Amino acid sequence: MSSQGLLEGTYGTRMGMTEDTLSLLDRNRGSAELWDMAETKPSMEALERSVPGLYLSCFDMLLTEETTWLVKVSEAPPTLPVPMARMEPQEEPEQCPVIDSQEQGLSPGLEGQEEERSLEQVQSMVVGEVLKDIETACKLLNITPDPIEWSTGNVQKWLLWTEHLYRLPHAGKAFQELTGKDLCAMSEEEFRHRSPQCGDTLHAHLDIWKSAAWMKERCSVGETKTAGNEELWSEADSSCSGQPIHLWQFLRELLLKPHSYGRCIRWLNKEKGIFKIEDSAHVARLWGLRKNRPAMNYDKLSRSIRQYYKKGIIRKPDVSQRLVYQFVHPV
DNA sequence: GACAGGATGTG
DNA sequence: CACATCCTGTC
Numbered sequence: 001m002s003s004q005g006l007l008e009g010t011y012g013t014r015m016g017m018t019e020d021t022l023s024l025l026d027r028n029r030g031s032a033e034l035w036d037m038a039e040t041k042p043s044m045e046a047l048e049r050s051v052p053g054l055y056l057s058c059f060d061m062l063l064t065e066e067t068t069w070l071v072k073v074s075e076a077p078p079t080l081p082v083p084m085a086r087m088e089p090q091e092e093p094e095q096c097p098v099i100d101s102q103e104q105g106l107s108p109g110l111e112g113q114e115e116e117r118s119l120e121q122v123q124s125m126v127v128g129e130v131l132k133d134i135e136t137a138c139k140l141l142n143i144t145p146d147p148i149e150w151s152t153g154n155v156q157k158w159l160l161w162t163e164h165l166y167r168l169p170h171a172g173k174a175f176q177e178l179t180g181k182d183l184c185a186m187s188e189e190e191f192r193h194r195s196p197q198c199g200d201t202l203h204a205h206l207d208i209w210k211s212a213a214w215m216k217e218r219c220s221v222g223e224t225k226t227a228g229n230e231e232l233w234s235e236a237d238s239s240c241s242g243q244p245i246h247l248w249q250f251l252r253e254l255l256l257k258p259h260s261y262g263r264c265i266r267w268l269n270k271e272k273g274i275f276k277i278e279d280s281a282h283v284a285r286l287w288g289l290r291k292n293r294p295a296m297n298y299d300k301l302s303r304s305i306r307q308y309y310k311k312g313i314i315r316k317p318d319v320s321q322r323l324v325y326q327f328v329h330p331v
Numbered sequence: 332g333a334c335a336g337g338a339t340g341t342g
Numbered sequence: 343c344a345c346a347t348c349c350t351g352t353c
Binding site: 280298299302303306307309316320323 | 334335
């Protein structure tokens, strides 16, 4: 089968598939209460924990529950729930011997591992494609990937785009005068209230955008891209020790991973503990992300660093330079 | 924009 | 207590 044929087949079945997979996503609304909480109080503490879980479980469901479905419709390859049908032609059904052998019950011992590995591959590919498609949409619409930053105009653009992509009835009016922040704080319930026909669908799509923005922030420095999934979660090392992370610990963490963060913070003299913040805005954004402080900036971060002067944790080096600090007790 | 540090509020 | 936020002022 030619990729042309695949494309057509995909396109033809897109609507049905989309609805199916979206309703799947909807069943995963376990975290909905958390969003509701965020609505009453914009402290989005629960967000950090809920989003990655939601994100992973979304694709988890796609990749587990739907596996048989994925295999069986190999004549008419499936679409994924997000605008990423374009990736399909690259993945011809003939290219999946693993899944085929599974269908025929071959080598049951290898099956599990092989399946797991191929699922992982598919998963990271899916994540990558989602991010890519969001990026494309952003360029096209001239909006930022993070919904929280959207103006009312941006929200309308996104609505038009999503409606167009999924042939949804126009619901822009129901969401007029809402900013991205408003939208992000809304529960699925409210979405449906404003648009009974497609509120849930829109809410599900917004969730994906939110998760993608979250992911992107986590690995935006460097070209970690999709491959760095494992590294992303192991990054929680010092923060999972229980207590909330301190700023100086966080800075140490970043300095420990020059591969990921070397562009925004690096050692000038590791032995003496002297480091330089190369991209103040970016470091501040990462700190804000870690602490769930969207309004964090370098002005505030540096004020916190200055509090360390008195405590003897961080100081200015003997020859004071812009954006250069020194740990008083280097490791 | 970086930097210094006071004042005040918060979980 | 460890910031987060805001602010005045200097370089």
